[in-house]
Amino acid sequence: MSQVLRVLLVDDQPIIRSGFAMMLSVEEDITVVGEAANGREAIDLAERERPDVIVMDVQMPLMDGIAATREVVARDLGRVIILTTFDADNYLFDALQAGASGFLLKNAEADQLVDALRAVGHGHALLAPEVTRRVIAQMASPGSAAAGGEGRHAGLLAQLTDRELDVLRLMGAGRSNAEIAADLVIGAATVKTHVSSIFAKLQVRDRVGAVIIAHEAGIAGR
Template sequence: MTAPLTVLLVDDQPIIRSGFAMMLSVEEDLEVVGEAANGREAIEMALREQPDVIVMDVQMPVMDGIAATREIVDRGLGRVIILTTFDSDTYLFDALRAGASGFLLKNAEAEQLVEALRAVGHGHSLLAPEVTQRVISRMAAAPSAPPLGEGRARHADLLGQLTSRELDVLRLIGSGRSNHEIAVELVIGAATVKTHVSSIFAKLAVRDRVGAVIIAHESGIV
């Protein structure tokens, strides 16, 4: 039997941690190995427990989720899903740039949480199309986003490595399309899309779809 994916829950509200832990307790392939109330505790617990996935709130005392995510990713202590409420989280894109592997809305259904943990735990990114659209709508207004010209110049060498077809795929990734939607729009096979996406990630030196979306928008190709 395959070992369950281990999960660390990080939120300064005990009721949220308890609720998530209760939801996950019935899943045989997921195991909550710890709970932390702030980013500093999360790092210490990640060092000790080596979780596969860390569900991370953003706004917390002592150390916020952005700083904790950056350190956790840099030290290879686990993959991070950001817990966020879009209406109040002004640090969303800083968290992405810190290396988060995806998003989870605090009002997500139980099955969404479970599927998100499985996806990220097995090395995939989680950027659902509907979430991408909201990310895109805020990206231009994000105070930490570089000016368009600066972003285009900074990413020019990376983008220059992409083929014309890969640029087409990157534009659609940046617009929030799923692999299936890209295949339909470009009239190519799903396996071909997957190959293009993997090549794009390698050439842009990004871990996942999140990084590709950021580059697509910072460079102005979307």
């Protein structure tokens, strides 16, 4: 990743794109390298500009944000933050499965936008507490995409130690590293070590992937 974060803004509403671009224009470590009005444009621009982070709307013409995110992640064209509103819960789990690294509300303040871009740009997953609760509720609901996945990850989960399983359960419940440390009465550095080991053993790149597996396996928060 370059020292200056390269960002691509994708939304079919020009006013949303221009608003975000204006917010970011004052940041010395962030530059907007392009804007797209649909998923297909986003993929073409991502191929050309190689952004670090793509801020992606969901509902767009020609190709929606979920399909575009899936292709972007598969082709390693950048990490994706999904733009969302609280009336679009049905998209959250699909976006996570497509490989999104986090969510950002469309009415986000400038500091929230900048913090989100820096977090995801530096390799972290972004699951704000209010969004995490909705994602967890979605995955726990009857008939959700996570239903029936208890045995799907048995081989991967069998590699985890008992303590790593404890950490994974709490991650699946939306706990931060600091909260996990407090719950398990262990140090924050120890939690970080466990989390890194969990990512490696479950073959996921970030917290989002681990949370999905915890819920699909039915062990989150248990």
